[in-house]
Amino acid sequence: AKNVGGAGSLDGESNPADSNNLRVKLVLLGDSGVGKSCIVLRFVRGQFDPTSKVTVGASFLSQTLALQDSTTVKFEIWDTAGQERYAALAPLYYRGAGAAIVVYDITSPESFNKAQYWVKELQKHGNPDIVMALVGNKADLHENRSVSSQDAQEYAEKNGMFFIETSAKTADNINQLFEVFWAFHSRVYAALCA
Numbered sequence: 788a789k790n791v792g793g794a795g796s797l798d799g800e801s802n803p804a805d806s807n808n809l810r811v812k813l814v815l816l817g818d819s820g821v822g823k824s825c826i827v828l829r830f831v832r833g834q835f836d837p838t839s840k841v842t843v844g845a846s847f848l849s850q851t852l853a854l855q856d857s858t859t860v861k862f863e864i865w866d867t868a869g870q871e872r873y874a875a876l877a878p879l880y881y882r883g884a885g886a887a888i889v890v891y892d893i894t895s896p897e898s899f900n901k902a903q904y905w906v907k908e909l910q911k912h913g914n915p916d917i918v919m920a921l922v923g924n925k926a927d928l929h930e931n932r933s934v935s936s937q938d939a940q941e942y943a944e945k946n947g948m949f950f951i952e953t954s955a956k957t958a959d960n961i962n963q964l965f966e967v968f969w970a971f972h973s974r975v976y977a978a979l980c981a
């Protein structure tokens with residue numbers, strides 16, 4: 788499959804005959820407990836071609852999404868599984884990632900601060916052309932909201948990120964996260980190559 792997302796190639800090759808089948812390495816970051824694993828499971832469960840295996844300290848899942856224009860994109864999703872605590876390992880984890888999803892919990896200002904820390908890390912150590920999404924999860928807990936959508940949106944815009952609020956619990960905006968983020972990612976790449 789043709790690889791998209793800068794240095795994201797795992798096999799080092801792109802096959803022109805297969806240019807309708809794209810793939811991207813996507814890393815998930817954010818404080819422990821914000822719902823990263825639940826978001827991925829929500830997205831992957833019950834859909835085409837979920838495969839799962841455990842690597843050293845990180846879990847890996849892939850999910851293929853069929854797009855309207857008859858192309859498909861395979862997300863190779865890396866969940867840190869707690870490795871985010873070991874800052875020294877982080878650059879290994881980001882390496883080759885074309886996209887990153889940075890998650891916080893809308894009821895936790897600390898997790899929003901932590902998300903900003905991860906954005907800076909990615910800007911420092913990730914691919915220079917990595918495309919990032921900021922995700923405010925647990926949107927179902929709006930009664931306990933303590934991070935405003937507007938603050939998060941402004942922060943995302945300032946950093947060239949896609950922004951969305953989700954609930955892994957109710958499945959709200961989970962598919963949209965991947966579909967709309969993918970469209971955003973493609974636009975950023977089109978602009979880079981123009």
Ligand code: GDP
Nearest residue numbers: 818819820821822823824825924925954955956
């Ligand atoms: P991770 O450490 O970031 O991977 O977080 P997990 O996916 O393990 O989720 C941590 C906890 O948050 C679990 O108890 C989940 O049930 C809960 N959780 C995850 N997503 C949501 C959500 O959208 N809404 C609510 N209310 N709880 C959630």
